[in-house]
Amino acid sequence: MTFEQLKLSPPILKALAKENYTQPTPIQEQAIPPVLAGRDLFGCAQTGTGKTAAFLLPIIQLLSAQQGRPSGKRVIRSLILTPTRELAIQISDNFRSYGRFLNLRSAVILGGVPQKAQEQALEQGMDILIATPGRLIDLMNQGFADLRHVQILVLDEADRMLDMGFIHDMRRIIAKLPAKRQTLFFSATMPPEITSLVDSLLTNPMKIEITPVSSTAERIKQTLYFVDKPNKLPLLIDLLQDPSIESALVFTRTKHGADRLVRGLTKAKITAQAIHGDKSQNARQAALNNFKQGVTRMLVATDIAARGIDIEELSHVINYNLPNIPETYVHRIGRTGRAGLSGIAISFCEYEEIPYLKDIEKLIKQNIPVIGDHPYPMTMKESTPTAVRETKTSVTSSEGSVTRGARKGTNRNDAAGRKETSEGPGRRWKRRS
Known part of the structure; x- marks a missing residue:
C-alpha cells in the first residue's frame, strides 16, 4: 500500500x-x-x-x-x-x-x-x-x-x-x-x-x-534492578558512568520526585532537567528542546507530562519508579522503540513496587531479566515476605531479599486528579555491606 x-x-x-x-x-x-x-x-x-x-x-x-x-x-x-x-x-x-x-x-x-x-x-x-x-x-x-x-x-x-x-x-x-x-x-x-x-x-x-499493547516490549531490551529506595540515586549515577547512555528519558511517579532527582543528578555533575505539570509551558518546552539538542543528558518526566513527547531514536528509557498501571510501563519503554526501532529499558524496583512488577510481567507475557551483580541490591533485615517469594523474578539469596516494614504506602491524588500510590516510607532496609 x-x-x-x-x-x-x-x-x-x-x-x-x-x-x-x-x-x-x-x-x-x-x-x-x-x-x-x-x-x-x-x-x-x-x-x-x-x-x-x-x-x-x-x-x-x-x-x-x-x-x-x-x-x-x-x-x-x-x-x-x-x-x-x-x-x-x-x-x-x-x-x-x-x-x-x-x-x-x-x-x-x-x-x-x-x-x-x-x-x-x-x-x-x-x-x-x-x-x-x-x-x-x-x-x-x-x-x-x-x-x-x-x-x-x-x-x-x-x-x-x-x-x-x-x-x-x-x-x-x-x-x-x-x-x-x-x-x-x-x-x-x-x-x-x-x-x-x-x-x-x-x-x-x-x-x-x-x-496489542504488550507486544511493544518484545523489540526492546529490558533489564531490572531490585534496589532499596535510598540507593536508587547512587545506582543511577553508577549506571550513567557508561558512556553508551548518551541520553535517557527517566520516569518518576511524582512531580516532587522528578525535581528531587534532578537536584541529585545535578549535584553529581550529570546534566538533567525535569518536565511535569507544575512547570510553565515555556520551561517545559525549553527542557524538551535542550534534551533533543543534547544540551541536557537526562530528561526526568512524569507520565502525564511525557505523553506527547516525540524524540527520534531515543536509545534509553529508565524507570526510576515502576508505574502502578502495567500499560503505562509499555508506553514508557515504547518511547525508545518508536516506528519499529529497538531500544533499551532499565527499571528499578523497590519493595512496594513488586506487585506492580508482577502486573507488568503478566501483561507483557515475559519475565524482565534481573541484574543481580551490582552494589545496591535490596537486603534482608528479618525475613523474606511472601510477596517477594511469589514473584516470577524472585530476589534470590545472592541478590539479597527484603523485609516487611511497619507501614504500607499511602494513596494520594496528584494535581491532575489521578490516584497514585506513594512510595511508602515505612519500609526499613539497609544497604548490604
Missing part, C-alpha cells in the same frame, strides 16, 4: 514526500479511507504507530476539498482535543508539515501561557483547533470559543484524558458541538470507561486495533 493508493490529494502527497514518508503505517492504511468516507472511527493504537497522521491527513483533505469556509469570524471547523500541552504542540507541528501546500489555518489552545494570543486566534476563526480541555473550557466560559460549527471532532489519547480527570471537561465541550458531526476517537488502551464513551459518542464507527 502507498499513500497514492489511499487517494490523498497531490498537495498532501507533495508534503509527505518532503517529510520522507514513503509508506503508510498500519494505522494510517486502515484509518485514512473510512475517515475520508466520512465515517466515525475508533482507533486503538499506542504512541509511535503513526496515528497522528492517520487522522490529520484525511481531515486536511476533507477541509481543503470544501468550497469556501462558513461565513463569519470565530468559526472552528475541526476540533482536536488532547491531554497534554506537548502533544498539542506536536500535533500542531505535524499539521504545518502536512498542510504546508494548502491554505488552511490552525491554532493551539493550551494552558501555562498567556491567553491573549489565543483569544485573538479564536476571534479570527480557523480550520483546525488543537486544544487541551482545561484552557478550552476557560475560553468557552469567557465567550471566546464558539464550537457550533465544528464538523470533525478528534479525541486523541482518550485514556490518558480519563486518567487525568478530564472526563467532565470532555463532556462539557462535546455538549457544545453540533449533534451532526464526524467523530474520531483514539486510545492506547480499552478500559470499560473508554468502551462506554465510544458507545455514547460515535455512530456506527469503524473500529481499528493496531498492535
Whole structure:
C-alpha cells in the first residue's frame, strides 16, 4: 500500500514526500479511507504507530476539498482535543508539515501561557483547533470559543484524558458541538470507561486495533534492578558512568520526585532537567528542546507530562519508579522503540513496587531479566515476605531479599486528579555491606 493508493490529494502527497514518508503505517492504511468516507472511527493504537497522521491527513483533505469556509469570524471547523500541552504542540507541528501546500489555518489552545494570543486566534476563526480541555473550557466560559460549527471532532489519547480527570471537561465541550458531526476517537488502551464513551459518542464507527499493547516490549531490551529506595540515586549515577547512555528519558511517579532527582543528578555533575505539570509551558518546552539538542543528558518526566513527547531514536528509557498501571510501563519503554526501532529499558524496583512488577510481567507475557551483580541490591533485615517469594523474578539469596516494614504506602491524588500510590516510607532496609 502507498499513500497514492489511499487517494490523498497531490498537495498532501507533495508534503509527505518532503517529510520522507514513503509508506503508510498500519494505522494510517486502515484509518485514512473510512475517515475520508466520512465515517466515525475508533482507533486503538499506542504512541509511535503513526496515528497522528492517520487522522490529520484525511481531515486536511476533507477541509481543503470544501468550497469556501462558513461565513463569519470565530468559526472552528475541526476540533482536536488532547491531554497534554506537548502533544498539542506536536500535533500542531505535524499539521504545518502536512498542510504546508494548502491554505488552511490552525491554532493551539493550551494552558501555562498567556491567553491573549489565543483569544485573538479564536476571534479570527480557523480550520483546525488543537486544544487541551482545561484552557478550552476557560475560553468557552469567557465567550471566546464558539464550537457550533465544528464538523470533525478528534479525541486523541482518550485514556490518558480519563486518567487525568478530564472526563467532565470532555463532556462539557462535546455538549457544545453540533449533534451532526464526524467523530474520531483514539486510545492506547480499552478500559470499560473508554468502551462506554465510544458507545455514547460515535455512530456506527469503524473500529481499528493496531498492535496489542504488550507486544511493544518484545523489540526492546529490558533489564531490572531490585534496589532499596535510598540507593536508587547512587545506582543511577553508577549506571550513567557508561558512556553508551548518551541520553535517557527517566520516569518518576511524582512531580516532587522528578525535581528531587534532578537536584541529585545535578549535584553529581550529570546534566538533567525535569518536565511535569507544575512547570510553565515555556520551561517545559525549553527542557524538551535542550534534551533533543543534547544540551541536557537526562530528561526526568512524569507520565502525564511525557505523553506527547516525540524524540527520534531515543536509545534509553529508565524507570526510576515502576508505574502502578502495567500499560503505562509499555508506553514508557515504547518511547525508545518508536516506528519499529529497538531500544533499551532499565527499571528499578523497590519493595512496594513488586506487585506492580508482577502486573507488568503478566501483561507483557515475559519475565524482565534481573541484574543481580551490582552494589545496591535490596537486603534482608528479618525475613523474606511472601510477596517477594511469589514473584516470577524472585530476589534470590545472592541478590539479597527484603523485609516487611511497619507501614504500607499511602494513596494520594496528584494535581491532575489521578490516584497514585506513594512510595511508602515505612519500609526499613539497609544497604548490604
